[in-house]
Amino acid sequence: MGNIDIFEMMANRYDTTDRIQIAKVTSDAIREYLADTNDKNAMDFGCGTGLVGMNLLNDFNFMFFLDTSQNMINQVKQKIAEFNIQNADTLCFDFEKEGRMDLQADYIFMAQVLLHINDVELVLSRLYDVLNVGGHLLIVDFNKNDEIVSDMVHNGFDQEKLIELMIKIGYREIQSKTFYTGSKIFMNHDASLFILDSQK
Template sequence: MEENIFETIAKKYDSPERIELANIIARKVSEELIQSKDKTLIDYGSGTGLIGLQIADSVKTAILVDSSENMVEIINNKVAANKTPNVKAFVADFTKDMIEIKADIILVSLVLLHIPDTKVILEELYETLNTDGNLIIIDFDKNPNVYHPKVHNGFVADELEALLTSVGFKSTDIQPFHHGEKLFMKHDATLFIAVSKK
């Protein structure tokens, strides 16, 4: 069993830098959720809920899913402390586990870069979405200066759009929305938002 690095860092995950970046992302995602009060959202790879808990008010039900038990435990503690009854959290890895839930919106924020086979996870997310549902991806533009054996160094918009189309998504809109210093493995980086309709 490969060690989940996120189990190890869970308790120290909510650093000031991560909180600041999560706030920027949450504000951007909220713009996509203006008419979503009756919707179910899955935040896949939710970490400690830094984004998912901020956007939970925009939807009927927010389901935060992470492969790290320690991350999910932290989410559950936050939910209990803040009394957010429309939030559920559980441990799962969509690339390995059979998932019975469906959602109208799925958010994957800074998650794809950690998953070796992008197409496989996109196929699973496509199947989990209800018809006409939206997949919202937040990730980094490709950066040739970044190298890590277990992390993609970002994504090229055209290539990602082609991959999403090949999985079955009808349309995708990809826009850069934030550039920051030392955001991505100590390199300057640009974040994009990709919204795809099933």
């Protein structure tokens, strides 16, 4: 995943008020797509400091926090220890470099992660392999914004084009919608977030 060095440096000061608030909005949006998940296992993919996944811990049997930044994972480990969380574990791993056939999940969610991934199709394909049959991949990210020009991140995504790519990979029953608009939330620009739900 791209920008690992930046995330390594900012890990211990990542949990700002704004990020905590966006994580709450995001986890509430994800929760709308959950049904009978108390016996299901989930993965917070590109979890950062675990802000979204921590909000959803009680919705699942087990939560797996995965990120490419070891410092971010260390922050999650601290929270797991501090709050004596029994139904969670962590892994520092980069799906852009290789796949993992030993991981399985019923739900994978990725919140503002896809914009940092260079090879979107490759990572979405590898996540498809990790999902159990009938499992869900939930993506929360920014709608495409042509005002943002960056060689660090994608400038958001066109929902229809992303859906076409996911159908090509094998995902089905895909639905998406814009659910939040905020001031200066994407590289100091006003932006909107969409949520996409898909199944294997």
